[in-house]
Amino acid sequence: MSTPRKPRADASRNRDRLLETARMLLAENGNRVQLPEIARAAGVGMGTVYRHFPTRADLIEAVAEQRFEEIAEFARTACLTAPAGQGLDRYLRHVGGVLAADQGLSAAIESARHAPGSEPRGETRARLEAVIGEIIARDRRAGTLRPDCTVLDVYMLVGAISATIRTGSGDWERLLDLTSSGLRPR
Structure with a gap:
């Protein structure tokens, strides 16, 4: 069985540049940004874009996964x-x-995924849930977090923060201050 070839250095740089450019343009302009604009700004041709990301949704999904990995x-x-x-x-x-x-990036991710909230998927989700679980366990041991708090509760809180930001319906930091008291042990 042959081992998969490692991507050429220039191909890897092009992919990274496309992700960085897409992320910047989507953050600034949201869902209005199209692939030709991203290609131009990244200094690559459309063929290069399609070799790495066959569809616009694939590019946005890669940017979303990058964001979740950073989180x-x-x-x-x-x-x-x-x-x-x-x-x-x-x-x-x-x-x-x-x-x-x-x-703008959040709106583009939600639009590409056809779902509000657009949480992580696959291996990225598993890694994120594992570290959130560790954070929860550590805070519980410190006595600052109620014992029934779960990873799903954290997703629910992130969803509420996201909706507050997305709709402009209030101050997300105030929302977090108010909900933090509900997370403390009784």
Whole structure:
């Protein structure tokens, strides 16, 4: 059995440049951005775009997965190392900040996935859920988190923060302040 070839260095750089450019343009302009505009801004031809991402939805999905991987990395490096009992709050505030800063990207992800909220999928979801589970367990041991809090509860809170940001129906940080009291042990 042959082993898969490693991508050429220039192909890898082109893919990275496409992801970076798409992320920037989608964050700025949301769902209005089309593939030719991304290709031009990245300095590549449409053939290069299609070799890496056969459809616009594939490119947006790759950008979404990249964003979720970065959130998971933040959770591992900043939330699991936060002072005991502060990990979940740090995680939720970080996610809220990411969503608030990249509203155009969030809208494009939701549109491409045809679903509001657009949470992570596959292996990325499993990795993120594992680290969130560790954060929850650590905060519980510190006595700052109610014992019945679950990863699904965290997704629900992120969904509420996302909806608040998306609809402009209030201050997401205020929402988080109010819900934080409900997460404390009784």
